[in-house]
Amino acid sequence: MRLDKFLKVSRIIKRRTVAKEVADKKRISINGKEAKSSSEVKVGDELEIRFGNKTLVVKVTGLAESTKKEDATKMYEILRETAPEKD
Structure with missing residues (x-):
């Protein structure tokens, strides 16, 4: 599954266009390697997503073409x- 689609379907990032922009700005890595929005994501991959003020590291546990909101976190x-850190 494409990285931008995974981020949208899993609801880590709400819109696919935003997920594509974040990836194209080199703020996402898969298993330690810089990723593009078209990079393939597989079960077991570790994603590091650098937002403006935080970093999120997640492990892919499942893939689905579409999900309900309550199933997205699975x-x-x-x-x-x-x-x-706050001063």
Whole structure:
């Protein structure tokens, strides 16, 4: 499954166009390698997504062409989530 589609279907990022933009700005890596929006995602892959102020590391646990909102979180497992330190 394409990276941008996985991010949308899993609801990590709400819109596919936004997922594509984030990937094209080199803010996503798959298993430690820089990823494009068209990169293939497989079960077991580790994704690191760098948002403006936080980093999210997830492990892909399942793939589906479409999901209901309550089933979307079954597609990934959050390994780490880091936010900037507050003063």
